[in-house]
Amino acid sequence: MAGPQVTSVVVCDEHGPYQATVHQVLSHTFRSPCPVCKAAQATKDEAEAAQRQRAELAYKLGDALIPKRFKDKTFDSYTAATEVQRKVKARCIRYADEFGQNLEDGRCLILVGNPGTGKTHLGVSIAQHVMATTRHAAAYRTLGGILQAIRSTFDGGSGQTEGSILDALVRPALLVLDEVGASKEAPSDFELTRLFSIINGRYERMLPTIVISNLGAKELPAAMGERSADRLREGGGIVLPFDWKSHRGKEEI
Template sequence: MNAMTSLSFDIQKSTEFCSIHQIQMVSYRGRPFCEKCSLESLDRGQKEHHHAVNTMVRNKHFEGARLPRRHQESGFSNYQVLNNGQQNAKAQCASFAKDFIGDAVRNLIMVGRTGTGKTHLACAVARNVLDKRKYARYITSEDMADEIAKAWKIADDSEANAIHRFTDYDLLILDEYGLHDRHENRLQLVHKVLYSRYDEGKATMLISNLTLDELQKDLGDRLWSRFQHDGLTLVECNWADQRMQGGAA
């Protein structure tokens, strides 16, 4: 008797009925079970596995984005709107995130004085993008310049490799541009990344306390032109410092 014949003798119709599906159960080696319940259990197991994998992937995406701890839960829903300017900034950033998720690649520049919620909105964009399994990275201009400048000190790394890493993200959020990167060599490293992302057709969010006129002069005509090439969203945050008023920034 082969294995299949033996198995057919082990599985028999049971005299019991499933209390859930009201169908006759089968018996395997004397133990009754419902075929539908078994299939549903298997389906649940597959769904649980799929959910666990998705959760792991999502967590990896969020870890890789390196959002500031203070803003890891910053979203559009908890962004405080107290004036028309904030409402407009929120709407522009939400629209940018929606379009980006839909594969529309353009850049966003957000300028304004300190404490106006620019980083909150940037992280809200990042969280929406990350939820859709896109790769995003948040970093300050100073930290990015540091990482690239120090790359040659690390085994098997180089300036070119570091620039490639920052180019590779679907969305780069470059915060505090113009604040601590004023040395010409450091600024050139930052600009190399921006040029590289333009060449690769990647979207960049650039955030600065400079005015638009100051920022345009700082970037230079060639880089400013490239920022606008595929479409540019400009967000100006000109209201009072929300930190001084107890708001979230």
């Protein structure tokens, strides 16, 4: 039989005295835990849960969330030589710094323009920043790699299903989706359908996506489908054009 609850000062071995609620059940005495210890444990549990989620997603995606080739891509290592480049870099940094609000709004970011201008570098830098400063998972994938992974499931030998691949891409708080519209040919129904499944799945969960393409902003809807493009624009989607010349073979950005 439980006795009445009373408030009493008890001592935590680590944090000293605190006000605890104490009550008796039969021969057992129960007291509320030290609030500092309780908060620390909650923070630890949250961090461990986030780490498990990242590890699970990395396993399902078949690689680290950020591939080894891009591990050194950060804002600090991106060289902005012109005023336009500095403004684009600053806007990407702002998107990363304001990720909490962008996540709440489901606001997407579209990086378009000439190859070799640093779009992938900045897209990955945003993902790296999110991973370093929050407990959210951020992943980078190319559309071609995704489609290849899906095709490999058709004979049943890959150990994955199309559904499991798509689910892993829909779940991260941020997905950087590169090489959209890379083919010189018109996109197939297979490509458009799978791309829409990813974009729409994230749209329904209000999760932001960064889309990277060597096409121009006006060309992109035809390459990815108007329905997908429309979902990226909703919620104040941001388009950043990279219209300067390639720096590959010169200074890496």
